[in-house]
Amino acid sequence: MRWSVQYLLELCAGKFEGALVPVITPRKTLPVYDVIVVGSGAGGGLAGYILAKAGVKVIMLEAGRNYDPLTETPMFETTHEAPLRDAPTPDKPFGFFDATVNGGWTVPDEPYMVKRRGKEGWEEASDWDTQSATQNFMWWRPRMLGGRTNHWARVALRMGPYDFKPRSRDGMGFDWPITYEDMASWYDKTEALIGVWGTNEGMENTPDSAPGVLLPPPRPRGYEMLARRACAKLGIPMIPSHQAILTKPLNGRSSCFYATDCGRGCSIRANFQSTTVLIPPAIETGCMDLITDAMVREVTTDKSGRATGVIYIDKASGRESRASARVVVLCASGCESARILLNSKSALFPDGLANGSGKVGRYLMDTVGSDLTGQIPALENCPPHNEDGASVLHLYSPWWLYKEQRAGKMDFPRGYHIELSGGRNMPEMGNPLPASLCDGVYGKKLKEEARRYYGSFVSFAGRGEMIPNEKAFCEIDPGRKDKWGIPVLRFHWDFSERETRQAAHMQKTFSDIIGALGGKVIGSPQLDGAKAIAIGGTIIHEVGTTCMGADAKSSVLNQWSQAWEIPNLFVMDGGPFVSNADKNPTLTILALAMRSSSWLVEELRKGNLG
Amino acid sequence: MQRMIAVAAAGSLVEGRVFAGTGLRAAIGTDPNLRAKVIPWDLVLSGPEVKSLAVLCDLILPADAHSPSASAVGVPEFINEWVSAPYPQQEDDLKLVREGLRWIEREAAATFGKRFNELTEKEGIAICDAICSIARAKPEHAAAALFFAKLRDLAAGGYYTTPEGSKDIGYIGNKPMAEFPGPPPEVLKHLGLE
Numbered sequence: 001m002r003w004s005v006q007y008l009l010e011l012c013a014g015k016f017e018g019a020l021v022p023v024i025t026p027r028k029t030l031p032v033y034d035v036i037v038v039g040s041g042a043g044g045g046l047a048g049y050i051l052a053k054a055g056v057k058v059i060m061l062e063a064g065r066n067y068d069p070l071t072e073t074p075m076f077e078t079t080h081e082a083p084l085r086d087a088p089t090p091d092k093p094f095g096f097f098d099a100t101v102n103g104g105w106t107v108p109d110e111p112y113m114v115k116r117r118g119k120e121g122w123e124e125a126s127d128w129d130t131q132s133a134t135q136n137f138m139w140w141r142p143r144m145l146g147g148r149t150n151h152w153a154r155v156a157l158r159m160g161p162y163d164f165k166p167r168s169r170d171g172m173g174f175d176w177p178i179t180y181e182d183m184a185s186w187y188d189k190t191e192a193l194i195g196v197w198g199t200n201e202g203m204e205n206t207p208d209s210a211p212g213v214l215l216p217p218p219r220p221r222g223y224e225m226l227a228r229r230a231c232a233k234l235g236i237p238m239i240p241s242h243q244a245i246l247t248k249p250l251n252g253r254s255s256c257f258y259a260t261d262c263g264r265g266c267s268i269r270a271n272f273q274s275t276t277v278l279i280p281p282a283i284e285t286g287c288m289d290l291i292t293d294a295m296v297r298e299v300t301t302d303k304s305g306r307a308t309g310v311i312y313i314d315k316a317s318g319r320e321s322r323a324s325a326r327v328v329v330l331c332a333s334g335c336e337s338a339r340i341l342l343n344s345k346s347a348l349f350p351d352g353l354a355n356g357s358g359k360v361g362r363y364l365m366d367t368v369g370s371d372l373t374g375q376i377p378a379l380e381n382c383p384p385h386n387e388d389g390a391s392v393l394h395l396y397s398p399w400w401l402y403k404e405q406r407a408g409k410m411d412f413p414r415g416y417h418i419e420l421s422g423g424r425n426m427p428e429m430g431n432p433l434p435a436s437l438c439d440g441v442y443g444k445k446l447k448e449e450a451r452r453y454y455g456s457f458v459s460f461a462g463r464g465e466m467i468p469n470e471k472a473f474c475e476i477d478p479g480r481k482d483k484w485g486i487p488v489l490r491f492h493w494d495f496s497e498r499e500t501r502q503a504a505h506m507q508k509t510f511s512d513i514i515g516a517l518g519g520k521v522i523g524s525p526q527l528d529g530a531k532a533i534a535i536g537g538t539i540i541h542e543v544g545t546t547c548m549g550a551d552a553k554s555s556v557l558n559q560w561s562q563a564w565e566i567p568n569l570f571v572m573d574g575g576p577f578v579s580n581a582d583k584n585p586t587l588t589i590l591a592l593a594m595r596s597s598s599w600l601v602e603e604l605r606k607g608n609l610g
Numbered sequence: 611m612q613r614m615i616a617v618a619a620a621g622s623l624v625e626g627r628v629f630a631g632t633g634l635r636a637a638i639g640t641d642p643n644l645r646a647k648v649i650p651w652d653l654v655l656s657g658p659e660v661k662s663l664a665v666l667c668d669l670i671l672p673a674d675a676h677s678p679s680a681s682a683v684g685v686p687e688f689i690n691e692w693v694s695a696p697y698p699q700q701e702d703d704l705k706l707v708r709e710g711l712r713w714i715e716r717e718a719a720a721t722f723g724k725r726f727n728e729l730t731e732k733e734g735i736a737i738c739d740a741i742c743s744i745a746r747a748k749p750e751h752a753a754a755a756l757f758f759a760k761l762r763d764l765a766a767g768g769y770y771t772t773p774e775g776s777k778d779i780g781y782i783g784n785k786p787m788a789e790f791p792g793p794p795p796e797v798l799k800h801l802g803l804e
Contacts, residue, residue: 065641074644076784078776081647083638085688085771089697091638102640219792222801229803257786264644383796388783390790427770427781431763440743442670442762443735447677447778450770454779 023066024289026314026321033059033289033325034604036310038296038340041147042586043573043593044331045274046190049281050597052288056604059323060279061294061312063332064143067101069150069275073267075260078426085429090128095428099151099265101144104128109483112139113490122477122490130538137491138537139335145292146275147333148540149586150265153392154272155419156196156244156587158187160205163581166467170413172498173467174363176578177550177559180207186591188213194272194590195250198242206398215247217394218258221387223379223422223458224395230516231397236509241396241419244272244587253277261426262391294321297486298344298353299328299569305348306610307569310340313484326610327568327600330546331593334575335364335474338545339489341556341571342476352476354546354563359556361474363544364491365580368416368464369534370503373522374514375437379422379456387423387455395420399582412501416464416582418509424455434522457522460513462506465582466499468544472536493536500529507532541585546575561596568609572596635696654694654704660686662711662726667765669734677778680769688768689761703760710757717754 037048040062051058074097079086082096089096093104102108105128113122117134127133142148161180166173188210197215200208217240220228228238245262246255256270269276282288293315300308300322309324330337338361342352352360399415431438432450434457441449471494480488504527511525526532549555552564561576563569572593574585603609636650655663667680667689680686693704714737718726722733729737738758740751747755769775798804 072644077645078773078784079771080773080776082644083642083647083649084692084695084700085767087767089638089695089699091640091697092642096638096642097644104640108640218790222793222797222803225793225803226801257788258790259784259786378801382780382800383794384780384782385794385797386783386785386787387793388785424781424783426784427776427779429767429771431766432770432779433766435744435759438762438766439745439759442738442742442758443672444674446762446766447671447674450766450779451676454781 022283022290023292026291026294029059029289029291029323030057031324033057033323035059035327035329035600036061036323036325037329037331038310038337039063039147039331039333039573040145040279040290041149041274041331041333041573042589044329045146045149045278045282046590046593047329047331047572047597048288049278050594051601052282052285054601055285055287056601058282058288059325060288060290061296061310061323062145062290062292063295063315064102064145064147064292066292067145067150067275069099069146069265069269069273070267073099073265075264075267079428087429088129093128094151094263097261097264099263100142103140103142103144105138105140107141107143110141110488111480111482112488113477113480115492124480130535133535133538136493136536138535139489139491139542140537140540141333141336145279145290146273149272149274151263152586153584154244154262155392155396155584156191156194156198156242156272157417157583158207158209158242159183159581159583159588160207162205163579163583166414166579172413174547174549174578177548177555182559183588183591183595185210186595187587190587190591190594193594194244194277195246195253196242196244196587197240197247199240201239203237203239203398204402214242215250217241218247218256218390220394221389221423222382222385223376223387223455224393224420226376226378226517227420227458227513228395230513233516234512235400236397236418236513237400238395238397241393242587243390243392245390245392246270256390258390259388260391295484295486296332296340297484298340299330301344301346301348301353301566303348305566307353307566313486315484318484327570327604329570329572329597329600330575331571331573333573334542334545334577335361335489337571337573337575338474339476341546343487354556354565354569356565357553357556359547359554361545362470363468363547364472364474364493364542365466365468365544365577366536367539367541367580367582367584368466368495368499368502369462369539370506370526370532371459371461372507372510372514372525373457373459374510374517374519375434375453375522376456376458376514376517376519378518379458380452382424382455385424387425393419393421410505412498412505414465414467414498414502414582416462416502416506419461419463420458421461422455422458436522458514458517458519460510462503462510463539463582463584464499464502464506466495466580468579469494469496474545491537495530495533495536497529500533502529503533504529541574541580543574543577543580543585546571547578548576549578560599561592570596570600637696649691651694651696653690655690655707658727659708659711660690662714663689663707663761665727665729665734666714666738666761669731669738670762670765671769677774680765683769683772683774685765685768685772689764692764692768703764706757706760707764710754710761713754713757
C-alpha cells in the first residue's frame with residue numbers, strides 16, 4: 001500500500017526550497033487537468049499536496065492574491081512600527097500586523113447579508129468589531145494564498161471517539177459516517193506532516209497520538225503554572241496544549257525561536273501555514289499549477305450530470321474563464337463552497353449542485369465562545385523576564401466533566417476546553433491598566449501602577465461544542481450580487497439553550513479559577529448565557545453546510561467527502577463536518593482532506609472517476 | 611514621523627482641507643505593506659492643540675527615575691496620528707479630545723486667567739485633580755472627566771508602545787532564543803512556585 005505512514009514520513013523527510021510560489025496565468029493553463037482544487041487553505045493546501053505528490057495533474061484556484069510569508073511577514077517589528085500602534089481598525093480588524101490580506105469581517109466588493117439585533121429584514125454585513133457588533137453572524141474571510149492558515153491560533157486538537165458519534169451518545173445532532181478509529185492514522189500522518197507539539201495524557205475523549213508523532217511542548221510560563229495549580233484545586237486538569245508549531249526542526253523547517261506573534265504568520269516557517277508547508281512542495285512536484293485572484297463562481301456539469309470543471313472570474317481582468325478537469329474538489333471554506341454549489345444551477349440541478357437532499361448550506365456551526373479576565377495579585381511586581389514563548393498558549397484544559405454529565409448533573413450537553421492567555425506581552429495600543437485600576441490615577445503614580453500591574457492579568461477563553469440546528473444556515477440572497485456578478489450568501493443563525501447554558505457555565509468556571517488564583521475578575525462574570533456567548537461566526541470555526549453522512553437523503557457527501565449525486569465532485573474544507581466538537585477544527589479539516597484525497601488518488605488510479 | 615510633525619505644524623490649514631473630503635483621509639487599506647510604516651492621512655490637530663496635549667500628556671506621564679516624559683517620546687504627535695485617522699472610533703476620539711482641549715482652555719482662563727500652556731505645574735495639577743476620576747468628579751466636570759480618561763488611555767497606549775515605555779514597564783521579549791526557558795528562579799520564588 002503506497003499510502004502507509006512510512007511512505008508519508010518519507011515524503012515529509014524530503015527537503016524543499018521555500019516559498020516563492022510561481023503562479024501561472026489563465027492563458028498558460030493546460031486544456032484539461034485531472035483535478036481542480038478550489039481554495040488554498042487547510043483543506044485545499046492538503047488536497048493539492050497529496051494529489052500532486054501522487055503525480056496527479058492539479059490546478060489550484062485561489063480567490064485571493066499570491067502571498068509570500070518569507071518576505072511579507074513582519075517578524076520583529078514592534079507595535080511602535082505600525083500605524084495606530086497596531087490597533088484594530090475596520091481595514092485590519094485584528095491589527096495592522098495580522099497576516100490577513102484583503103479580508104476580515106468584511107471583504108471589499110464581496111458583501112454578505114445578515115440580520116441585525118432588534119431589526120427586521122436583511123442588510124449588508126458591516127460590523128468590524130466583535131464586542132460592539134449587532135449582526136446575527138460574522139463571517140471572517142481572507143483573500144490570499146493559504147487562506148486562514150496564515151493567521152490562525154495553531155491550536156491543533158484531535159476530535160475524540162465520542163465526538164464522531166455524538167447522537168449515539170446523547171440523542172442530539174448527528175453521527176459521523178466514520179469513527180475515531182477510521183481517523184486515528186490520518187491524524188498521525190497529518191501531525192507528522194505539519195508538526196504539532198503536545199503530550200499523550202491518556203485522558204477521556206482526548207486522544208493520544210502514535211508514539212513519536214508529537215513534538216515536545218515548550219515549558220509553561222509563570223502565570224500558566226499558577227493557573228495549573230489553581231485549577232488543580234478545583235479538579236480541572238491543565239496539560240500542554242497541542243499547537244501546530246515546531247519545537248524541533250522538521251522537514252527542512254526551523255523550530256520556533258520563541259519571539260513574534262504567530263498571528264502575523266511566520267517567515268521562518270516554524271508554524272503551520274499552507275503557504276509555507278503544503279503549497280511549495282506541491283508546486284515543486286511539477287504536477288500542480290496555481291492561479292491566484294481566481295474567484296470561482298460555479299461548477300459546470302455535462303448532460304449526464306458529471307462535473308466538467310469550473311467557471312471563475314479572473315479578478316485582474318474581470319473576465320470569465322474556465323478550467324476543465326476530471327474531478328472538482330471544493331475547499332473554499334464551508335460557506336463559500338456551499339455558495340458555489342448553490343450558485344451552480346442548471347436544468348438538471350435547479351436547486352444547485354449536490355443538493356438533492358436540500359442540505360447544502362444547512363447545519364452551519366461555529367464554536368461556543370466566552371471569556372473572562374482576572375487580575376492576579378500574586379503576579380504583581382514580578383521581576384522582568386521574557387514570557388513571549390511561542391506567542392500562543394502553552395497549556396490548556398481539556399473538557400473534564402464527562403462523569404458529571406453521564407450522571408445527569410449538568411444542565412447542558414457536550415463540553416468545552418479552556419484556553420488561557422496573559423503575561424508580559426509586547427505592549428499594545430491601549431492603557432495597560434483597566435479603567436477600574438486607574439480611575440483617579442495620573443502622574444508618577446500612574447507609571448508606578450503600570451509597572452506594578454503589568455503581566456498580572458490572565459484571560460480564560462472557553463471553546464465549546466455547538467450542536468447543529470435547523471435555524472443556523474446560509475442560503476443565496478435572492479437579490480444581491482458581488483462585484484463579480486456572483487449571487488451572495490445570507491446567514492440565518494440561532495443558538496439554543498444547549499449553547500447559552502454552556503457559555504454561562506464557562507463564566508462561572510472562569511470566575512472560580514480567578515478566585516482560586518486569589519485574583520479579582522475584571523468587570524463581573526456574565527451569568528446570563530445569552531449575553532455571555534460570542535456572536536455566531538466570531539470564533540472563526542465555520543463548519544457544516546455540506547455535511548457528510550450515511551445516505552444521500554440526509555447528507556450532501558459520503559464518508560470520502562464525495563458528493564452523493566456527483567461522483568467526481570468533492571468538498572474538503574470545514575463543510576463536511578457533521579458536528580463541531582470543542583476541538584478547534586483545523587487539524588480535523590487537514591486530516592479529513594488527507595484521508596479523502598488519498599482515497600481520491602486510488603479512485604483515479606482505478607479509473608472509477610472517468 | 612518627520613512628515614507628521616511638519617503637517618501638524620501647518621495647523622488649521624490642514625484641518626480645513628481634511629474635512630473637505632478631498633482624499634487626504636486615505637485609510638490604511640486592507641492590503642498594506644506590513645513592513646513599512648506609512649500614515650496615509652493628514653494630521654488634523656493644530657500646532658497649539660498639540661502643544662496643549664503635550665503639557666497634559668506630561669502631567670499624566672511625567673519623567674521619573676525610570677523613563678522620560680510622554681512628550682519626550684512623541685506621545686502628543688502619536689495622539690494626533692490617532693485622532694486624525696479616518697475610522698469611526700478615531701473620529702469619536704477626535705471630537706472628545708477637541709472638546710476637552712477647549713474645556714481645559716476655558717478652565718485655565720476662568721481659574722487662573724492664563725492660557726493652559728502658561729500654567730505652572732501646580733496649577734495644571736489643580737485642574738487635572740478635578741477631572742482625573744470619573745467616579746469622583748463633580749457633576750459639572752463629568753464631560754471633562756471622560757475626556758481625561760480617554761486621554762489617559764491614549765497617552766498610556768502611546769507611551770508604553772515606545773521603546774522607552776516598553777522598557778520601563780519591563781517588557782524584555784521579542785528576542786529569538788533556541789529554547790524557551792520558562793520562568794527564571796527569581797520569578798518562581800516570587801510566585802511561590804519553587
